[in-house]
Amino acid sequence: MAFNNSTLTPESLIKILAIYITCCALPVLFYFTPGIVPSQNQTSLTPTAIRSLNPAAKSQRRMRHGSQAANRISNRSRDSSISEGRLLRTRPDNWIGPKGYVTFKDKRPLSKQCQSCALVNSAGRLLGQGAGEDIDDADCVIRMNSAPTEGYQHDVGTRTSFRVIGHRNFPLLLSTMRKRRWYLGDPATRSDLVVVWHYGVRWKYNPAERWCRVFCVMYHQVNVYLSSEQVMKRNEQMFYKELNISKSEVKVWMSTGWGAMLFALDVCDQIDVYGMIYEDFCREHPNDTAPYHYYHDDAKKAECGYYNRSEGAARHGHKFLTEKAVFAKWAAAYGIRFHLPYWDDQLKGYGADTVVDTLFKRRYREYERNKRRQEPRAAQAKAQNATPSA
Numbered sequence: 444m445a446f447n448n449s450t451l452t453p454e455s456l457i458k459i460l461a462i463y464i465t466c467c468a469l470p471v472l473f474y475f476t477p478g479i480v481p482s483q484n485q486t487s488l489t490p491t492a493i494r495s496l497n498p499a500a501k502s503q504r505r506m507r508h509g510s511q512a513a514n515r516i517s518n519r520s521r522d523s524s525i526s527e528g529r530l531l532r533t534r535p536d537n538w539i540g541p542k543g544y545v546t547f548k549d550k551r552p553l554s555k556q557c558q559s560c561a562l563v564n565s566a567g568r569l570l571g572q573g574a575g576e577d578i579d580d581a582d583c584v585i586r587m588n589s590a591p592t593e594g595y596q597h598d599v600g601t602r603t604s605f606r607v608i609g610h611r612n613f614p615l616l617l618s619t620m621r622k623r624r625w626y627l628g629d630p631a632t633r634s635d636l637v638v639v640w641h642y643g644v645r646w647k648y649n650p651a652e653r654w655c656r657v658f659c660v661m662y663h664q665v666n667v668y669l670s671s672e673q674v675m676k677r678n679e680q681m682f683y684k685e686l687n688i689s690k691s692e693v694k695v696w697m698s699t700g701w702g703a704m705l706f707a708l709d710v711c712d713q714i715d716v717y718g719m720i721y722e723d724f725c726r727e728h729p730n731d732t733a734p735y736h737y738y739h740d741d742a743k744k745a746e747c748g749y750y751n752r753s754e755g756a757a758r759h760g761h762k763f764l765t766e767k768a769v770f771a772k773w774a775a776a777y778g779i780r781f782h783l784p785y786w787d788d789q790l791k792g793y794g795a796d797t798v799v800d801t802l803f804k805r806r807y808r809e810y811e812r813n814k815r816r817q818e819p820r821a822a823q824a825k826a827q828n829a830t831p832s833a
């Protein structure tokens with residue numbers, strides 16, 4: 444009886460409610476909120492972050508490094524003699540521009556057009572090359588997926604204007620509180636995010652939108668742009684059009700690099716790419732062992748080994764080397780410059796009418812031929828099996 448009485452009193456109900464709030468609701472609240480930066484205490488920023496936030500400091504730095512910068516720029520023009528003077532002459536036929544990227548929150552299109560962009564590939568070959576200052580000199584710096592800057596500033600720079608993320612990597616990027624704080628919360632490390640798709644997803648059920656529903660709203664300081672359906676379709680069309688291969692047949696995934704390159708073409712007047720190899724690089728450097736990423740989340744994975752394996756499969760997966768062959772075409776047509784390694788010698792034979800013919804395309808043709816040869820035989824075998832044995 445006493446037990447019944449005590450559970451029914453209003454006081455005990457309040458107690459239970461209080462316990463519930465303390466045990467469940469508050470931790471949940473704290474779990475989500477720390478990423479929302481409590482105070483914008485600028486003094487807690489790192490010196491590099493302050494420098495990148497302060498345009499005056501940036502120009503001072505440029506003056507201080509004037510002679511070095513001149514040296515670097517002269518290298519740049521020497522190494523880019525072919526593409527120099529051709530920048531921005533033409534845009535892709537199906538150029539969409541910044542408006543193709545729309546914020547999740549309020550469906551606001553991206554409005555920034557960058558005069559110059561550094562597109563920083565995540566490749567291990569950037570290590571020890573000291574491209575950081577060149578990269579930071581660009582109007583906008585574009586990075587991919589989870590590529591960090593901390594600890595690698597000398598080689599990859601300090602600033603991030605846009606981080607382009609493949610839709611499958613987006614949940615990974617936000618999977619822990621530490622990551623959410625780093626990519627979305629902390630003013631020293633966060634940047635605008637742009638989500639691109641590796642392959643056509645059913646638009647209504649795309650996972651990026653599900654994740655955004657929670658985190659893009661919570662971390663309201665950051666703009667998270669999702670590729671519009673128009674951009675997504677264009678990106679796929681360009682891939683299959685260049686290859687003259689039907690999409691439903693091969694089930695190939697576009698890489699984040701593909702999405703990032705098209706994003707750069709949409710928002711940048713001038714594009715400098717760092718750390719991206721050309722199609723024949725691995726063949727020309729058979730002993731190259733540079734890792735796939737400069738950060739060590741998969742230290743054992745060598746770029747050339749991974750690229751070779753993916754490229755050699757007739758169907759499925761990424762086709763990195765094929766993408767590079769298409770980029771070479773675009774470099775010639777739209778004036779993209781590649782550094783570390785330089786691509787100029789690779790671009791000489793390329794024009795808008797170049798037909799891309801890569802290892803993947805050869806493998807795919809082989810696969811089709813075999814299939815055609817096997818089909819009549821398989822049909823015959825089936826017919827024989829179906830014949831009733833008298």
Ligand SMILES: *[C@@H]1O[C@H](CO)[C@@H](O)[C@H](O)[C@H]1NC(C)=O
Binds near residue numbers: 482484486487
């Ligand atoms: C900002 O942080 C510094 C040290 O990190 C501290 O001394 C200062 O009082 C803080 N200012 C505000 C307004 O919180």
Ligand SMILES: *[C@@H]1O[C@H](CO)[C@@H](O)[C@H](O)[C@H]1NC(C)=O
Binds near residue numbers: 514518
């Ligand atoms: C630029 O060129 C000079 C001379 O050719 C060379 O010493 C220097 O290392 C180069 N710098 C870069 C960043 O490539």
Ligand SMILES: *[C@@H]1O[C@H](CO)[C@@H](O)[C@H](O)[C@H]1NC(C)=O
Binds near residue numbers: 687798
């Ligand atoms: C594209 O592929 C088709 C067959 O799939 C072929 O007939 C056509 O010649 C190809 N076009 C080019 C430009 O290679």
Ligand SMILES: *[C@@H]1O[C@H](CO)[C@@H](O)[C@H](O)[C@H]1NC(C)=O
Binds near residue numbers: 725727729730751
């Ligand atoms: C990649 O393939 C090329 C041939 O196309 C070969 O020469 C090179 O050694 C391969 N690299 C690796 C790491 O497998």
Ligand SMILES: *[C@@H]1O[C@H](CO)[C@@H](O)[C@H](O)[C@H]1NC(C)=O
Binds near residue numbers: 727728729730
């Ligand atoms: C690659 O390594 C092999 C054996 O270690 C060597 O014989 C060959 O010369 C190397 N090739 C290049 C291009 O360095």
